[in-house]
Amino acid sequence: MAYETIEFAITDGVAVLTLNRPDRMNSFNTQMHAEVRDALKQVKKSDEARCLLITGNGRGFCAGQDLSDRNVAPGAEMPNLGESIEQNYNPLIRSLQALEMPVICAVNGVAAGAGANIAFACDIVLAARSASFIQAFCKIGLVPDSGGTWTLPRLVGHARATALTMLGDKISAEQAMAWGMIWKCVDDEALQAEAQSMARHLATQPTKGLAFIKRALQASWNNSFDEQLDLERDLQTLAGRTEDYREGVSAFMDKRQPTFKGK
Amino acid sequence: MQHEYQDILVSDVSSGVLTITLNRPEAYNALRTQLLSEIASVLQQVTHDDAVRAVVVTGSEKVFAAGADIKEMAALDTVGVLNDPRVLHWRTIAQFPKPLIAAVNGFALGGGCELVMHADIVIAGDNAQFGQPEINLGIIPGAGGTQRLLRTVGKSMAMQLVLSGEFISAQQARDFGLISEVTIPERTLERATALARKIATKPPIAVRQAKEVLLKAYDTTLESGLTLERKAFTLLAATEDRNEGIAAFMEKRKPNFTGK
Numbered sequence: 001m002a003y004e005t006i007e008f009a010i011t012d013g014v015a016v017l018t019l020n021r022p023d024r025m026n027s028f029n030t031q032m033h034a035e036v037r038d039a040l041k042q043v044k045k046s047d048e049a050r051c052l053l054i055t056g057n058g059r060g061f062c063a064g065q066d067l068s069d070r071n072v073a074p075g076a077e078m079p080n081l082g083e084s085i086e087q088n089y090n091p092l093i094r095s096l097q098a099l100e101m102p103v104i105c106a107v108n109g110v111a112a113g114a115g116a117n118i119a120f121a122c123d124i125v126l127a128a129r130s131a132s133f134i135q136a137f138c139k140i141g142l143v144p145d146s147g148g149t150w151t152l153p154r155l156v157g158h159a160r161a162t163a164l165t166m167l168g169d170k171i172s173a174e175q176a177m178a179w180g181m182i183w184k185c186v187d188d189e190a191l192q193a194e195a196q197s198m199a200r201h202l203a204t205q206p207t208k209g210l211a212f213i214k215r216a217l218q219a220s221w222n223n224s225f226d227e228q229l230d231l232e233r234d235l236q237t238l239a240g241r242t243e244d245y246r247e248g249v250s251a252f253m254d255k256r257q258p259t260f261k262g263k
Numbered sequence: 264m265q266h267e268y269q270d271i272l273v274s275d276v277s278s279g280v281l282t283i284t285l286n287r288p289e290a291y292n293a294l295r296t297q298l299l300s301e302i303a304s305v306l307q308q309v310t311h312d313d314a315v316r317a318v319v320v321t322g323s324e325k326v327f328a329a330g331a332d333i334k335e336m337a338a339l340d341t342v343g344v345l346n347d348p349r350v351l352h353w354r355t356i357a358q359f360p361k362p363l364i365a366a367v368n369g370f371a372l373g374g375g376c377e378l379v380m381h382a383d384i385v386i387a388g389d390n391a392q393f394g395q396p397e398i399n400l401g402i403i404p405g406a407g408g409t410q411r412l413l414r415t416v417g418k419s420m421a422m423q424l425v426l427s428g429e430f431i432s433a434q435q436a437r438d439f440g441l442i443s444e445v446t447i448p449e450r451t452l453e454r455a456t457a458l459a460r461k462i463a464t465k466p467p468i469a470v471r472q473a474k475e476v477l478l479k480a481y482d483t484t485l486e487s488g489l490t491l492e493r494k495a496f497t498l499l500a501a502t503e504d505r506n507e508g509i510a511a512f513m514e515k516r517k518p519n520f521t522g523k
Contacts, residue, residue: 234450 005032007057008039013203014196015042015049022058025110027066033088040095050262051203052099053195054122055106061131064113067140081142089114089146093121097218100211102202106195107131107173107182117146120155123214124198125182127173128191133181138168154221155181206244207262212236270298273305279316279463280456281309284323291329292322294374296349302378303355310360313522316463316470318359319455320382321366324448327391328375333400353406356381360471362462366455367391368448372430377406380415383474385441386455387433388448393441394430414481415441466504466520 007018017039019026043049056062070079096103096118105122112134119125119133127133135152137144144152144165152161156179164171173185186194202210212235220228239245244260251258274282283305285292292298302320309315322328339347356363356378365382372394379385379393395408403409404425413421416439423429433445446454462470472495480488499505503523511518 231447234447238447238449 001035001038003035003039005029006035006039008035008042010043010046010049012200013048013050014199015039015046015052016199017043017052017054019054019056019062021066022056022060024066024068025060025063025112026056026058026115027063028088028114029066029069030088033092036092037095040092040099043101044095044099049203050101050205050207051199052101052103053106053199054103054118055192055195056108058109060109060115061107061111062115062118063110064115064136085145092118093147096121100214101207102210102214104195104199104202106191107133108188108191110134112136113144114146114148117144117148117151120151120181121147125184126191126195126198127176127182127185128188129173129185130188131173131185133171133173133176134168135165136168138166152181155179204260206242206248206260208242209239209244212239268301268305270295271301271305276312276314278460279314280319280459281305281315281317282319282321282452282456284321285328288323290332291326291370292375293330293332294328294378295332295335296347296352299349299352299356303352306359306363307355313467315361316465316467317362317364317459319364319366319452319459320378321452321455322368322371322375324368324388324451325390326369327365327367327371328378329370330373330375330396336402349406353377353381357407360474361467362459362470362474364455364459364462366452367393367433367442368451370430373397373404373408374406377404377408377411379442380407380411383477384443384455384458385436386444386446386451386458387436387442388451389433389445390448391433391436391442391445392430393424393433393436394428395425396428396430398426399428411481412441415439464520466502466508466518467522468502468504469499469508472499 003020005019005021007016007020009016017036019032021027021029021032043052072079102124103122105119105125107119107125107127109128109131111119111131113136116133116135135144135148137148143149149165152164156164160179163169171179171181173182176182177185216228216231216235219231223231243263247258247260270285270287272284272286274284283302285298287293287295287298306318309318362384363382365379365385367379367385368388369390370392371379372392373396376393376395395404395412397404397408404412409421409425412424420439424431431439433442436442437445444454476488476492476495479491483491504520507520508518
């Protein structure tokens with residue numbers, strides 16, 4: 001598939017997916033959904049990729065849904081937004097969460113609507129100091145989607161999540177970091193380099209172990225403490241059977257740098 | 264076991280547990296007559312083998328059993344269905360008197376879901392999906408799917424599954440009582456086996472009586488069920504294992520059950 005609305009490449013274990021509709025603030029239309037879906041399928045299939053980095057071209061990260069794609073002319077049939085979520089946004093969020101490797105998001109500018117919630121669905125979020133996050137849905141009569149109403153209360157607590165989603169205020173990257181919505185905010189010009197270096201580092205780490213960590217943390221939102229203890233035991237059993245664990249311990253004993261294969 | 268099977272793998276008995284693995288990967292473990300007859304035949308053989316205290320039935324890490332063999336079914340007319348030997352195989356499985364534990368990963372659909380419901384205890388991986396999609400083929404479940412499902416999950420969910428052909432996840436199946444535990448797929452068989460081994464250490468006559476009266480609860484009134492329970496309870500008072508169990512408890516030692 002030749003991509004028009006995204007850029008995609010796998011280099012040195014890092015898959016980089018760049019949203020590339022800069023004139024539309026990288027907002028999603030049907031084509032972009034299809035291309036992102038295809039790229040994620042490739043990441044999943046790839047033997048090489050051990051980390052995924054998502055970012056955007058231009059001044060914005062992603063403005064969510066491209067509203068010019070929506071027919072709201074008076075008298076026209078009302079659009080079925082639920083169907084678009086079922087077909088496009090939910091599968092995207094689910095596949096980011098299910099991807100068995102770390103997913104880094106480098107938020108280079110405004111992340112609005114679904115764009116913000118796609119970022120929050122990634123494992124580690126870095127943002128440029130000038131970037132911002134907006135739950136814009138309330139301003140056009142909609143509900144936060146792409147997992148926003150689930151993720152936000154868990155990231156920032158119920159009170160802040162409610163005000164964020166009802167007021168639709170723009171939250172700066174620094175504020176987002178202070179509130180724990182994202183991992184880190186860095187100077188604009190340092191963002192891509194820092195994201196790249198983090199991705200390259202993660203791509204050399206014990207990928208299976210990282211995938212198990214991701215799975216355990218995700219499950220923790222739904223599990224009871226007892227169930228989570230059982231899950232930790234089970235995932236540790238599997239982690240203990242990986243080659244990387246053996247390599248990690250033996251490198252530690254030999255006082256040398258480990259070489260992980262992600263197996 | 265001396266037999267060679269086409270559609271299943273049968274393990275050696277280990278710590279009182281025998282494992283049957285459905286093994287038709289090319290057909291998603293579809294339950295053709297051959298496969299069902301092999302399960303029934305193994306269960307029949309081990310019924311009188313004191314070394315076997317519990318049986319685990321499982322599929323692969325990706326699929327338990329995706330249904331009946333549609334091609335085989337399509338070839339049957341009404342008379343053919345009336346004379347279908349599968350009914351007898353299902354009955355043998357249903358009447359197996361020892362604990363049968365299912366370890367389910369991936370799809371357990373149609374006949375696969377019905378096989379799950381023949382098991383006494385079900386452990387499933389979080390990738391498991393359960394459903395009765397027969398309706399999509401213009402048929403209905405034919406191995407207890409409408410009956411055991413209703414008794415297990417209640418009317419509304421049973422109707423939803425059988426009439427719509429929709430699937431439910433392992434979490435939902437646990438919420439509705441179709442299965443008892445959800446684990447990660449890589450550990451499903453291990454967990455089911457550990458449970459089977461634990462049961463295998465219990466006094467076998469008591470286990471058998473308990474299974475029998477528990478299953479009777481499906482088709483008796485509470486009053487009759489309680490009477491049956493009382494009879495079984497009384498019967499156990501005549502076993503050596505009961506005396507051993509109580510003595511070991513009083514003496515704070517491990518019981519040594521002999522099955523007598």
